[in-house]
Amino acid sequence: MKVFGYYPYDTLASRVIGFTGSDNQGVIGLEVKYDNYLKGIDGTILTLTTAHGVEIKNAAEDRIEPQPGNDLYLSLDINIQQYAQQVAEKVMESKQASNVKLIVMNPQNGEIMAMVNLPEYNLNDPYTFNEEFTALYAGQTLTDQQKTEALNKMWRNACISDTYEPGSSFKIITATAALEEKVVKLTDRFFCPGFKKVEDRIIRCHKAGGHGSQDFTEGIKNSCNPVFMELGARLGVDKMYYYFDKLGLFKKTGIDLPGEAGSIMHKKENIKAVELATMSFGQSFQITPLQLLVASSAVINGGKIVTPHLGVEIRSADGSRIKELDYPTSEQAVSKETSETMKALLEAVVSDGTGKRAYLPGFKVGGKTATSEKLPRSSNKYISSFIGFAPADNPQVIAVVLIEDPVGIYYGGTVAAPVIADLFKNILPYLGVDENYTEAEMEQFHVGSFEMPDFIGKTRKEVNQMMKIYEFGELDALGEGDIVREQFPLAGETIGKGSDIILYFE
Ligand SMILES: [Zn+2]
Incomplete structure (x- = not known):
């Protein structure tokens, strides 16, 4: 995606891209960050004049041609965005939420593919309130200062500038620290009576009647608070903070945007048993959605802390590359072994746990739900969220969605997980990730009929494998070569179980 001085997509990624002022200076967003590259040089004519202001013809006239600004190429993908x-x-509409944030990133290299902050505003008319802000301030007369504050709020990129209590999605971090430190095994058993007593406090599980006896795998699938409080206690404050630090939670991610916030953490010396317990399931401290995304990426990518970024390269107006942008990556924040275990655990959360509404037959999705209470807790307001990635065994995409103040049901597993499923269902094929059904999935989801897969370009060996997965009738293989050039029925057609197919090899 390319950014110009004007904005052909109006509201798209408005809080990321930002805009320039009348002097062509970036006011906010990428326009500020890359201002030096983007703004052109105004044409200037230096002319010698006589003392009376008359131009001297043919004197040393020096004309500086106006130069258009360079173009910034972004990792934001227009289709995914x-x-x-x-x-x-x-x-946002169905849950009448006050705002929705959604970030989509490549967990292997930190390239941001999409960053949504609803409500967006029109980049070509940034000083006019959008519909939501118009409604919010309807009937009020704002002073200049109030209007400026409101506009700043409308322009703010909350994905990177707002902190929140991550809630249960943070159990990814606690589980990782516990596995790294070897204070838990998958087969360890726990008992949840619906609460855990920590010093003089009763801290409840989200399941009032308790989860009863469960092993660690079941504990994470159930998102059981007492299991994670126990892990926090086994780790202790020093180890907990050691892994927070390793996973980058004490510093900003370094994204190439202005206005990034950092985390709000307890001072280590103030953490007693109760704080440690609540921290272990994501309460009593705050981080940004982007920090959670980067830390979780390290957990599932084999341990690399990537720098999330949008800028990929700078090109001049004629298209030639001026600068390729690169970003630091640090290795081994998490061991390969723990990373493998966590991928499998988080896939189980989706296939058979609280995240099952993110389940997508044919794709392996991993993830974690969260329902964060907004502060003060007495307000009974929530943020429903889900962080998911796919394919679980070799993640190519990770995404986090936060839905603030949903009306009615507010559980992350119910409200947020299907948003990521919907997103992944559409972008995974676009990213070149093919559907791959297990036999159980074929049984469960393809009863009666299914979608004809794409055989074009497949080898005979690959065709043989696909014949075993899909329930076709007879294969009529024509031609002598090794590669499929034509197929009937065509890819994408709905066909009945047991249908015969024709492939032509060349
Ligand atoms: Zn429980």
Whole structure:
């Protein structure tokens, strides 16, 4: 995606891209960050004049030609951004939420593919309130200062500038620290009576009657608070903070945007048993959604802390590359072994746990739900969220969605997980990730009929494998070569179980 001085997509990624002022200076967003590269040089004519102001013809006239600004190429993918905005708008409307944030990133290198902050505003008319802000301030006369504050709020990129209590999605971090430190095994058993007594406090599980006896795998699938409080206690404050630090939670991610916030953490010396217990399931401290995304990426990518970023390269107006942008990555924040274990655990959360509404047959999705109470807790307001990645065994995409103040049901597993499923269902094929059904999935989801897969370009060996997965009737293989050039029925057609197919090899 390319950014110009004007904004052909109006509201798309408005809080990321930002805009320039009348003097062509970036006011906010990427326009500020890359201002030096983007702004052109105004044409200037230096002319010698006589003392009376008359131009001297043919004197040393020096004309500086106006230069157009360079172009910044972004990792934001126009199709993914548009699709992400669509699914976010859908849930914002259906849940009458006050705002929705959604970030989609490549967990292997930190390239941001989409960043949505609803409500967006029109980049070509940034000083006019959008619909939501118009409604919010309807009937009020704002002073200049109030209007400026409101506009700043409308322009703010909350994905990177707002902190929140991450809640249960933070159990990813606690579980990782506990596995790294070897204070837990998957087979360890726990008992949840619905609460855990920590010093003089009763801290409840989200399941009032308790989860009863469960092993660690079940504990994470159930998102059981007492299991994680126990892990926090086994780790202790020093180890907990050691892993927070390793996973980058004490510093900003370094994204190439202005206005990034950092985390708000307890001073280590103030953490007693109760704080440690609540921290272990994501309460009593605050981070940004982007920090959670980066730390979780390290957990599932084999241990690399990537720098999330949007800028990929700078090109001049004629298209030639001026600068390739690169970003630091640090290795081994998490061991390969723990990373493998966590991928499998988080896939189990989706296939058979609290995240099951993010389940997508044919794709392996991993993730974690969260329902954060907004502060003060007495306000009974919530942020429903879900962080998910796919394919679980070799993640190519990770995304986090936060839905603030949903009306009615507010559980992350119910409200937020399907948003990521909807997103992944559409972007995974676009990213070149093929559907791959297990036999159980074929049984469960393809009863009666299914979608004809794409055989074009497959080898005979690959075809043989696909014949075993899909329930076709007879294969009529024509031609002598090794590669499929034509197929009937065509890819994408709905066909009945047991249908015969024809492939032509060349
Ligand atoms: Zn429990």
